[in-house]
Amino acid sequence: MPMWPLTEDHERLRLLVREFAKAEVAPRVAEMEATQAVEREVSALIAKQGWIGATIDTQYGGMGAGHLAKTLIIEELSCVSPAMGAVIQASQLGAAKIIRYGNNWQRREWLPRIADGSCLPTIAVTEPGSGGHVLGMQATAKREGSEYVLNGRKCYVGNAHIGDVHGVVVRTGSGSKGLSAFLVEEDRDGLSLLPHEPAMGLRGFSCGELVLEECRIPASNRIGREGDGLAIAYSSSVLYGRPNLTAVSLGIHQALVDETVRFAQDRQRYGGPLSDLPTIRGKLGQMQSRLMNARMLAYHAVHLLDQGTACDADLINAKYIGVETALDSARTAMEIHAAAGLQTNRPIERLVRDAFHTYAPAGTGDIQLLRLAETALGKTHSDWSAPTN
Template structure:
């Protein structure tokens, strides 16, 4: 694995990611904001660090550091730039699905490649007009013989859509909740394509676009789990990886916003202003609360404890806190800085808003929490998929 070597200390890890972000990411930010194009070079640089294998066991050449360390990585990348963290987190989600649902052959083929940076994966679930309703998907997978499926359909809001070398695609193979199935589809396989990248509100440099499947033939060996396991694969990936990943990204944006505000109020006129003091107090409170909520949740996950509710709550609380904090930071900076597109405060505000939607909006998180609170749930996914290898061995 090239790049900054991971050590056995969380603080050393934090410093190493921070050094990478300053050296590699920071010079690209003005270019990404200006051009609003997919940064293939940044995606490759992040992949080469091996960070998408943070929760992959060393048996498959992964880092084996656990979810706590993964959170440190994503927070520090987002502290520098939201798009860089988005690239990493989008690759971690399908990697986690492979860890839990992949066959031995799939793991031996793809996990070492991910760890080495030779493969950057994406997960393709959402479809036009369906939003977070996974069961409403219309993409189809038809088994045409003993060895082959043919996939057809459209996926949207696919993180790493244009830079991924491997797609974990969920399609419908039968009716009902047990009719979804997941497949691995190589990006160069005939029948899979990506329309032109369309920039959106924030996270400039990150690709989150459309993927089209047109008579795409995949072997049965590329099926992840059994036929009908697709809903479970999608839900486990979202709850165990997607939601805490996005919370980590939001936490990094909050940290950067706080640091920007602290620098701004070195101006004595602002420092003594009561309204500004109150804003600063609220920004700092939200940052502390977000950090406690998120790191407690991923620590529970690393230790095999049931924590679905905590992971869902972390995504809800930290994302909303980041939206509020980055908006408040604009008010502290004022029109001189906060209203211009080349200022970091404005960029963080846009980036934070983009994190509201993936892995379920805040309204959806509230709905899921209501089901958990009312006891309408199966065995928690966090407990069901916990393994000794999943537990972090890096000292705090």
């Protein structure tokens, strides 16, 4: 099975994003932490770099660079600010449904604006009463002539307060064939947002709740056919949600290692740096090993995706291992920092909080294990990454 190759283009892109993050994002992190408000200015600046269009075809103004390039972009931003890495990953996820299921008009209408950063898309699937159980959703869309009328609520919508168009999956019928997807512009009558509520981590990132009350949209805003909603939700989660969250966790993991190594080298104990102690070196080695393994799985999975190889299980496994090992390293980092890790004037405390935000989106660890068990048992029903004719 082919392994991932990082080309010169990949390395140039990594360096470009890294330098941008250090120059433009790093100086704003302290303010984002202090205010806990939605960071609009930096989010817009990041979008204007064109990175949301990493997987958008060049004919629509995108980079056409693929999923490995997308991973590098998210990872490098997340190493400096996981909140801003989350901004770009959420909008790339929002673009997925148009890339894969949009018709020619929808692609021409939306993808160029997404690619140049003038339009931030979101995806809205989760509901307060159903959580990750997609088929349990209650929000509805009813056809009335040339329009649909939408009602219901969607929660945990990434970029909710800065999004320009929301990809909403709602019920148009019963059962698994009764879900459909729609594009709802942020200024539509009947669409409102609940106020931003700061979370434990990812401060600066918007993750809000949409309220749809007799919200009318033209039938041309439906993505795909009626009944395609489940496929749109699942494929977006597998092909974009999981690898994107994996990339965020990689950036956090790298920052955890960097900060902990810096601390261990600077802190003096017993006449020398803390890093001279064998027990500390063992912990640092453990963190580095976890990071290297997580990165290898992540890059390999998205390389397969770029090659058109069926790789759902690889993407799922990369998300599971990437998040779990980052959380393990967060604890190890706190063990090395000891009481110093509890101080809010050090990055480690922020990184630990941010790491927990990668666990639930696109499926918790339990969900990933369930899907991997289905693979082991030969009971998988769909492979969204398989080539389509």
